[in-house]
Amino acid sequence: MAKLTDYRSYADAQAHATSAALWDLFDGDREDLNIAHECITRHADGSGRAAVRIAHAANGDDGGRDEILSFDAIAAGAARFAHWLDAEGIQPGERIAFMLEPSLPFYVCLFGAMQTGAISVPLFTLFGPDALRLRVDDCKPTILITNAEKAELARSMDGPRVIVADDALLADLARFPASYSPKTKANDLAVFQYTSGTTRELPEAVKHSHRALVTLMFAALYGTGIRPGDEFFCPSSPAWGHGLWHGTLAPLGLGVTTGTFAGRFDPVRLMQALEAYGITNMSAAATHYRMMKNSGRAADFAFHFDKLSYTGEPIDPATLEFIDAHFKVPACSMYGTTEIGVVLVNYPGAQDFRVKPGSLGKAVPGQKLEVQRPDGSACDPGEIGELMLWRRDRWETTKDRAKIDADGYFYHCGRADDVIISAGWTMSAVEIENTLLKHEAVLECAVIGVPDDKRGQVVKAFIILNRDGSDALVRELQDFTREKLAQHEFPRIVEFVTDLPKTPAGKVHRKILRDREAAKAVELAN
Template sequence: MAKLTDYTSYADAQQYASSTALWDLFDGNLDRLNIAHECIDRHADGSGRIAVRIAHSDGRDEALSFDQISSGSSRFAHWLQENGIEPGERVAFMLEPSLPFYLCLFGAIKRGAISVPLFTLFGLDGLRLRVDDCKPKLLITNAEKFEMASQVEGVRVIVADDALLAELTQYPDSYEVTSKANDLAIFQYTSGTTRLLPAAVKHTHRALVVLMFAALYGTGIRPEDQFFCPSSPAWGHGLWHGTLAPLGLGVTTGTFAGRFDATRLMKAMQDYGITNMSAASTHYRMMRNAGTADQFTFAIKKLSYTGEPIDSATLDFIDATFHVPACSMYGTTEIGVVLVNYPGAPDFQVKPGSLGKPIPGQKLEVQKPDGTPSDPDVIGELMLWRREGWETTKDLAKIDDEGYFYHAGRADDVIISAGWTMSAVEIENTLLKHPDVKEAAVIGVPDATRGQVVKAFIVTPRPGDDEYVKELQVFTRERLSQHEFPRHVEIVEELPKTPAGKVNRKILRDQEQEKLAAAAN
């Protein structure tokens, strides 16, 4: 009997995709399910087949097999049991992709505990906030982070080193899982800044099944793929779409460890024979800026991206380098992926810059402030139908007359100047078309006459003299409209970003408020 992985077309997705069909991809059922079994153990057949390839920033390549992760995570589950970790308790780990990372992730899940991956670049305050929120029994990290982590109160800190791996060898290499589908399995922290304090998004084992809509139609994963996702598995995209989704289908996945380097990524894509990659928009932009793509040969058949829209110059680079369209996938840690471009579907037209169309079974709408649908090409609030009602995504969007959605920025990224409503994203994308602009961020700043005016922060190799500023202003006005241009331009060495690589406009807004407050005093 055919499964959803046997179909590739958009028409088939609309006809055959259903929650029932998703369950046919797994061993578990509505009652019993375990993420570690579905992603690792059922694919560990003694053949040594590779589960994860790791491209280290120092040039090393590492390959971990399903067999290796299966036996090691079982031993770690036994170790957790002997160390008093009970089902439902949290096990946090702050590790780069490595054998210890995957043993912790899947071993805790086998034990029935809750895995909590944490970003390796957290400082003491960021780490303490998350530990205080999820209250783990154990925090596992590397030797470099041990001293800092030990300053966090109320948690036992363990170093994942050769001594720990050696200790695990005394335990059995299989572990009987007993979790139910609705048991909690993973606590996931978002990389955004919408909360004053971090709060974990809590996922059950069943979340893996729901995830497959995004895997099949957002990243286009199929069993024959060689997959890669350079996003950190401490965040939603790297963990769910880059790790759990491909492994859940038995697909070899690749990841990046250490400080990101675009040239190193492209070498790994070549050496690993990657055919399908999902990355953040920033990763593609950094590949373009690296100027080294012509040194490599690629086998790419499908590409997807998330995080924020990609500017037209980077889309042109993708077309010229990989010869396949870049397919946006839109969602959040809280709501999951809801808009996709169906990578690999021969009957789906990918429109540059579009978020695509809803995944099967989802209903979205762009609405006016009064809750009625917006007209085509008119910006409104993007709403998602959930639980018999409309829920806000807190994003702005527009929809064209063929049903394609387009992102228009966060609701708080709207700039209203002298009665004109402007999108920070649209102005940024225009600035990025200038050949000397490497990165751009736009915010609204207070103005006594207009209420707000546009300020642009520009990363560029050129000096920021008055002539260059005027050039950028004219460049923007000629491409948008007479009122849509940055009245203020500041040249900066780098832009603040979230840990997931998105431009953090909130930090820029906060900095401007601090400047105003200081000037007033």
């Protein structure tokens, strides 16, 4: 009997993609399901087949090493880690956080914790103390696992027991059996996933159950186009939603070898890996494609792509032209968020689906979206409104503005809130403002996103000081923010001002600042 992975066309997706058909892809059912079993254990057949290829960043004279982890090795390590957690008295529902680059310890922790019924919490390795503390305070992990470099930072957090993922830990795990029987039900929680930014002062984890793996497969099949036989790669960090769900769990759940990047991102190192691994299907952030274009080195490599996808933000026309010229297949946008999942896709690999440059595509099978006016009525083609998703028997906002064309394709028309998307990272204006306000020189501040050719947007801060400004103080404020939050999360542009526009309620009026910057851009262009 045919499975959804046997179909390639858009017409087949509309005809055959049902919830029941998704469950046919897995060993588990609506009652009993475990992500670690579906992604790793059931594919560990003793053959040594590759599960994850890791392209490590260049380091000094080292041009960057390749690391290949097999299903067998990850399955054995995850089982031993699960037994270790049991021996440590960890109970189902407790949170196990890990702040690690892609590596054997990362995947052992991720899948081992989920087998016991504990909840895996991946954390970004470049978090500073404030960003890490917010998330630790929110999820309250029993154990926080990290590397030796980050151990001191981790120990400064109140609460969790800190474990260093080193040779001593691996030696300790070796005394446990290399097999484990999972303890979970399909509806048990498996992962706490933090977004890369939030409109809230305190980030709240999106809580995913084991059955989320099943619903994820609509995005995998039709957003990234994954099928058995693909050589897949996703350079996004698995600490974030795209890298974890679309770059790790989705391909592994189908038994597809995936690839990832560890260390400081380098577009040339990425292209080396794409050529060396014979990658046929890549899903990346828009900024990854821009950085490959800007490197000027793409012509040095041979590519083997059949399918490409991207997420996080639109791709500019010059980068789309670069993709067409060097990769020879269309880049397919997919749209969604950590909270709602992927809902608009371009069906990579479907020969009967026309990919329109700049379009978000059409709905994933089973999803219903509409662009609406403020009164809730549907917008006409070409009319900009709010993008709404039909869920739980009602329309829910995506907090984005959009339009559709006469053929039913959706187009993104900007954010409806104050979230800033820069180089694929989603950042909170409020979180950056609150960090800047901790600096002794800052009296008031406001943060917005402004257009940037390379990153789509960059963060700009308007700051009222209690002393004279200087270039040195700009650098100090930037370093202060990135050390407190994350290496990518700081104002690249700083303007010292004497006042800020306010609403009648006394809140900073960011829209006025955005409008001013837009007017400046128009004036400069003319």
